[in-house]
Amino acid sequence: MSPLAILAICFVILTIMGIPLFVAVGLTTAVAIYIIDIPYTLMAQTGYGSLTPFPLLTIPLFVLAGRLMEVGGMANRMIGIATTLVGAYRGSMGLVTVFACMLFAALSGSGPATTAAIGSVTVPAMKREGYDIPFAAAITASAGALGSLIPPSNLLIIYGLVSETSIPRLFLAGLLPGLMITILLMITTYIIARRRGYGGNGDPFSWGPFLKAAWDGKWSIGAPILILGGIYGGAFTPTEAAGVAVFYSLFVGLFIYRELTLKKLIDALRFTALLTGILILLTPTLAFGQLTAFYDVPTAVQDGITSITENKYLVLLLIGIFYIFIGTFMESLAQIVLFTAVFLPLATSLGVDPVMFGIFTVITCEIGFLTPPLGANLTVAARISNISIERISVAVLPFIGAYIVGMLILIAFPDIAVLLPNWLYGPAL
């Protein structure tokens, strides 16, 4: 048996046993080092060095900023704006939810956080309008996943770090696919709501209330303008933008909306602390990455898959199916950290743009948010709406369909992702 096969079996067994992933990768790496007989201190060295890159700081900062915006009152303003825009149509509250999630996604980098921020207001509102509760929860869960696609996005930052792709490029690339999926979700919501005859009793769109809501929410709209405008205007790097976002949300929450208290602030820090802790997964993974001279996993995978097909679209489709399958029981963070290094070289060798591959990966992760047994958005939606995950996971199927359609469109027309970044920065090298 080849050493690579031994390591693969080792990793799979350790993972299935329920060992935390970073330990499973760490033990596998230790075995790998034992086989080629080099000093184990490599693991201590990457244990420190792999966490020092400056762009990595972006993640805790965006998590903290997103949390402060959520508890500091920005979510409500976003819902106000969405209501005046799309409140009048059939299935209006559903459409409002999708739209508000899209807006909040431009503040937050996390899908489950977006679901919680918007859903805790709109799910009760949908209940009042007589919506079927699993349907309402499913809308929220699926639209909340937009938080990971529309910039800023924590998953895209992780992808950018492990694949060494430019984070500003990735952010810009997420914009059009994000809008595309928003539209697909709104169409799905509209069709279902129309068939079931859910109300549309809001006032038709008119400029007056919209401008008023937009003015009321000016500090909330200001956040994405500051963050994204700052990055693309060249004023600061994504990491600095995240730092600015923290202090901006702190300022707005404390002095403008006055909804932020010291207790909420400390809770937001503790919340961020937990998410920072799971980043430890990066250390053994990157230690293993240092051993590529001996264990070339990408080439092995490449040989395996290209022996089946060399068609770019089919290969992406196969990777997509694999990612969706893995995503049903694995956290998105782990999925990206573990598998990007494996599949990206294969994709680029077939002429796929790494930026497009990042967007593609994140869309599959979003489907993972919506599939049991481990679907973060389903868990959040279940808590908000007080029903079981099983009931939501049936109601969410049409929306997963919408995401899959979005994924297929992206595979067929990769320009949707790379158009904007190539236009602003010139074609990637």
Next chain:
Amino acid sequence: MVALKWLERHFEELICCTCLVVIAVAVFAQVVARYLFQVALHWTEETASMAMVWAVYTGASLCVRERFHIRIMVAVKSLPERIGRPIIILADCMWALFCVFMIRVSIDYLSIFWRFPETSPSLGINQFYPQTILVLGYALMLIRLIQTYVEWYRNGAEGLPGTLTEDGSDPIVDDEAHI
């Protein structure tokens, strides 16, 4: 005594949250200094990076206590408890073993820095000190892991040890807490 008890409960949180504040302030200071005072600060990146490593390791120890590390529990949970429990105990033993292994390896690694001191490029401090977090972090994780088992045993040794929820504490675990 009360203070000690508080510290036992919140030690990692205290360090981790402090480091997060340091990161935020350092990064923001860099922007403010550049645009308001037209100076480039040299200490910010290094300080923030060191704080990040400390935040990750203390956060990882916090995740042990809060049962927050990413692990695939589908297989184990689908088994009957009398088979699932020994497997999870074995898994946690290997986790503890890994911590011991990492402490050992980190001590070897740090001893090199102790013998041949190296100063950091912009702050000029001995690289030995920030890197002690490797030993400290895995030691904390090991202690928290053992603590989990002691509490599990005291509470009657029911269910799966790694997935219990403690009573009488204020867990921060939150279902929104996903990247």
